[in-house]
Amino acid sequence: MPTFVYMTRCDGCGHCVDICPSDIMHIDKTLRRAYNIEPNMCWECFSCVKACPHQAIDVRGYADFAPLGSSVRVLRDEEKGTIAWRIKFRNGKKDMELLAPITTKPWGSATPNLADLPAPSKEMRDSELLCFEPKHIRMDDGALRTLEFAGLALKEGVYY
Amino acid sequence: MLLTNPFSELSALISPSIMQGYIILMVLLVIGGTVLDMIHKKSAQYFFENAKKAKKSAKRNVGVGEKSTIAVKVLVKEVLTSGEFKSTRRRLSHLLTMYGFVMFAATTAIMIFNYPTLDMPTPAILPQLWHLGALMLAVGGSWFWFFIRVDVSAEGLTWYRFERADLFILSLLTTSIFGLIWSYMQSHAIAGWTMLFLVLFVAASTTLFGSVLWSKFAHMFFKPAAAFQKRITIADESRENLPPDYDLSDPAVHAKFPDIPQYMGKKPVYMGLGIKREAPNHY
Numbered sequence: 001m002p003t004f005v006y007m008t009r010c011d012g013c014g015h016c017v018d019i020c021p022s023d024i025m026h027i028d029k030t031l032r033r034a035y036n037i038e039p040n041m042c043w044e045c046f047s048c049v050k051a052c053p054h055q056a057i058d059v060r061g062y063a064d065f066a067p068l069g070s071s072v073r074v075l076r077d078e079e080k081g082t083i084a085w086r087i088k089f090r091n092g093k094k095d096m097e098l099l100a101p102i103t104t105k106p107w108g109s110a111t112p113n114l115a116d117l118p119a120p121s122k123e124m125r126d127s128e129l130l131c132f133e134p135k136h137i138r139m140d141d142g143a144l145r146t147l148e149f150a151g152l153a154l155k156e157g158v159y160y
Numbered sequence: 161m162l163l164t165n166p167f168s169e170l171s172a173l174i175s176p177s178i179m180q181g182y183i184i185l186m187v188l189l190v191i192g193g194t195v196l197d198m199i200h201k202k203s204a205q206y207f208f209e210n211a212k213k214a215k216k217s218a219k220r221n222v223g224v225g226e227k228s229t230i231a232v233k234v235l236v237k238e239v240l241t242s243g244e245f246k247s248t249r250r251r252l253s254h255l256l257t258m259y260g261f262v263m264f265a266a267t268t269a270i271m272i273f274n275y276p277t278l279d280m281p282t283p284a285i286l287p288q289l290w291h292l293g294a295l296m297l298a299v300g301g302s303w304f305w306f307f308i309r310v311d312v313s314a315e316g317l318t319w320y321r322f323e324r325a326d327l328f329i330l331s332l333l334t335t336s337i338f339g340l341i342w343s344y345m346q347s348h349a350i351a352g353w354t355m356l357f358l359v360l361f362v363a364a365s366t367t368l369f370g371s372v373l374w375s376k377f378a379h380m381f382f383k384p385a386a387a388f389q390k391r392i393t394i395a396d397e398s399r400e401n402l403p404p405d406y407d408l409s410d411p412a413v414h415a416k417f418p419d420i421p422q423y424m425g426k427k428p429v430y431m432g433l434g435i436k437r438e439a440p441n442h443y
Contacts (some may be wrong), residue, residue, distance in 0.1 A: 008203075008207075008382060008383070008386035009386070009390075011244065011245065011250075012310050013246065013247065013250075013310065013440065014310040014313075014314040014315070014440040015440045017310075017314070017315075017440065018314065018440030018441070018442050019440075027310055027311070027315070027325075028325065029323045029324060029325055030323075030324045030325055031325055031376055032309075032310065032325035032326075032376070053246040054244070054246070055400075055402055071401040073400070073401045073402045073403065074403070075402050075403045075405075077405075079430060080406075080408055080428065080430070081424065081428065081429075082406070082408065082420070082424075082428075084403035084404070084406065085403060086401060086402060086403040086404075088401055092217070097403055097404070097416075098403075098417070099403070099406055099413070099416075099417040099419070099420060100417070100419045100420075101419065101420070101423045101424050104423045
């Protein structure tokens with residue numbers, strides 16, 4: 001279900017370009033509106049759909065597996081702190097709505113405040129490790145987690 | 161300079177009928193460009209087909225009276241105050257540019273048609289508005305061009321890199337800047353420079369009005385129509401298949417979505433800017 005942009009809604013603010021993990025939302029060079037440069041590389045994460053302040057981005061299914069005429073749309077309301085979904089089936093009869101808080105934890109409490117951390121040293125900058133590694137991948141806690149460590153062995157036809 | 165009609169002074173060099181003919185030609189170019197743009201992009205066809213599609217999923221009928229109220233709201237919010245922009249500085253820049261352009265274009269036409277020669281004294285307010293309009297256009301346009309444009313503000317590109325998407329803003333900006341410089345040079349009787357900036361002013365304005373088919377000039381016509389259609393879909397509850405705007409303190413909403421009172425309380429607080437997304441500048 002790749003994304004596409006309603007050109008009359010988009011004002012070229014760049015939020016979708018900023019957030020797209022595949023880097024496939026770009027600003028068009030003719031009209032300065034956003035567009036999906038490579039729809040078949042879109043992994044349907046809905047990040048851009050939720051980030052768009054004008055609801056200018058929609059998704060459409062591939063005709064071979066998503067019924068044409070169905071619709072999945074989302075409204076992320078930051079001021080209310082909620083995210084609402086509406087899923088409409090092709091037959092027009094099934095029209096589902098979902099509503100939930102954007103987060104169930106106090107805002108900002110689940111993410112570290114990087115500004116409060118000490119600046120990385122030269123060794124840390126030159127290292128292959130990223131911020132919070134190895135702690136957050138638990139390499140410092142009794143070495144790497146391996147199949148042997150977990151008491152497992154490779155078996156044909158079983159993928160870990 | 162501010163109290164002088166620059167076009168009546170120019171009438172010594174160029175006949176007023178040529179100036180009037182130029183204005184008519186520019187109006188025709190805008191009309192022609194907009195019509196060709198609509199035919200080429202099939203934007204009008206898309207607009208009406210989309211409106212028809214939205215009407216099919218409408219949950220209630222919107223009467224003529226309600227449509228008139230919506231049209232007034234669109235005029236007041238989306239058109240007159242550029243209310244669709246979520247970014248305040250972009251909205252301010254657009255307001256400066258829009259009102260600057262309207263004042264600049266309207267006073268140009270009035271001065272050229274009503275006060276074309278020095279024999280007909282121009283009311284002082286007209287040249288003042290002309291210069292103020294050009295200045296607002298130059299300030300709002302430069303703010304957008306150097307700081308707000310997504311290319312420089314978010315993508316980190318240089319201000320002097322331009323492409324087709326910049327045709328409109330660049331021709332608008334150069335028209336106002338060259339117009340102001342030309343007026344200054346002419347009022348100080350600096351002959352060579354006056355001619356140079358007159359040529360640049362005419363070239364920039366011809367580019368602005370003659371490039372409607374290739375630029376985003378026509379947005380001033382289709383954006384209000386799109387804003388009107390957006391409000392209609394909210395009024396008829398089709399909402400372009402978007403979810404409704406729920407009232408989080410409504411017990412019916414709590415009954416339908418138990419997650420809300422469980423996690424957010426019965427009267428959820430207004431999150432304001434606390435949860436607002438960051439500016440898109442992480443390219």
